[in-house]
Amino acid sequence: MHKGSMLKDKVAVVTGSGRGIGRDIALEMAAQGAKIVVNDVGASVSGEGNDASLGQQVVDEIKAMGGQAALSTDSVAEWHSAHRIVQCAVDHFGRIDIVVNNAGILRDRMFFAMSQDEWKAVIDVHLNGSFNVSRAAAPHFKSQQSGAYVHMTSTSGLIGNLGQANYGAAKLGIVALSRSIAGDMKRYNVRSNCISPFAWSRMIGSIPTDTPEQQARVEKLKKLDTAQIAPMAAFLASDAAAEVTSQIFAVRGNEIFLMSQPRPVRGMHTAEGWTPETIAERVLPAMKPNFFPLESSAVVFSWDPV
Structure with a gap:
């Protein structure tokens, strides 16, 4: 934790800040x-229970x-x-100057076995929660x-990622929410950005460790301190980031990445219009080399953090 004055006189709400990444952001x-x-x-982690002492410890x-x-101790999930x-x-x-939407729960389950409750609970906290507090x-x-x-x-x-249809949908929804907030509130000098954190926390403590490969991956993640996420959050909340809005930054150990956002990759046009057959004959072979492989985060970020 670094003593400074970048957020002097500002007031911040940090949700889910009783422990983990949220606690480190609050302290920073x-x-x-x-x-x-x-x-x-x-x-x-799954959203059960209510222990006010965790947040109180951080206040202290x-x-x-x-x-x-x-x-x-109010829930983000309700308006x-x-x-x-x-x-x-x-x-x-x-007053209020900063909102950090960090609160989250997990209900990991393979999509074909996921219940309506497991879907809804995760969407309510992550996506609806981010909307509710932001709004x-x-x-x-x-x-x-x-x-x-x-x-x-x-x-x-x-x-x-496998087994996280609820969490993944909520987290990508938050990117679109952030972009919309950035656009709608630009005229009021309000900014909105996303952080994609890599760190050992309760949120990823439920990653399966059934194979040696999975165990090795988890051991690497355990070396990534939640406190390494906090400086980026503090920067984005500060006046030094006045020109930064609608961006996504990934933070992994001492690495910072600017993440891409969806844009057209290839285009094809035909004067006579397309049929299912001509799409199969011409579009598929032309675009297939540019298809995105079905990958997980571990494959894309395949090298050890420095």
Whole structure:
């Protein structure tokens, strides 16, 4: 954690900040001078339970280092409770400048076995939660003509992963949400960006370790500290990032990547219009070399982090 003043006098809401990446972001932002609403319902990885002491510990840590913090135990998944999270910032500190949408749960299951509840629970926290908290802050950002959103996406959505249809769909949905927020709120000097973090946390603690290859991958991930994500979040929330919006950054150890976004790769035109047959005969062979392989994050990021 680096002491600085990049977020002096700013007020940040960090959801899911009782532990893991969220906790490190809250501590880093506090060290940079921000006043923090530590929001955490204190649930298990799958979303069960309610332990307010986790968030309170982080509040106490921030106060012990001379910072200001308040605790919120409201859920991001419901419209009204998400609004209470933002109101907590306004009540305690008089304003809100930064929203970090970090709260998340996992219900990993192969798609063909996934239940409706497993789908809905993950979408509610990640995607609906990111919308709810962002939307609650929007009128404040709009009226003060400033504000920054930092959302958490994942290579499970950007690239793909087995057994995470719910999580991957939510995380790619968050990218589109961030882009829409960036566009809709640009005129109010409000920015919105995504971080795709690589770090050992409870979120990936459920990766299967049935084979030696999987075990080796998990051992590598365990070396990636959640605290290494926090500097990027603090930067994106700061005035130094005034020109940065609608971007996706991946952070892996000491590596930072700018991730691509969907754009046309190949195009074909015919004056007479296409038929299913001519698509099979002409389009398929022309475009097939440019098809994207069905890959997982581990294949795309195949080298060890430095």
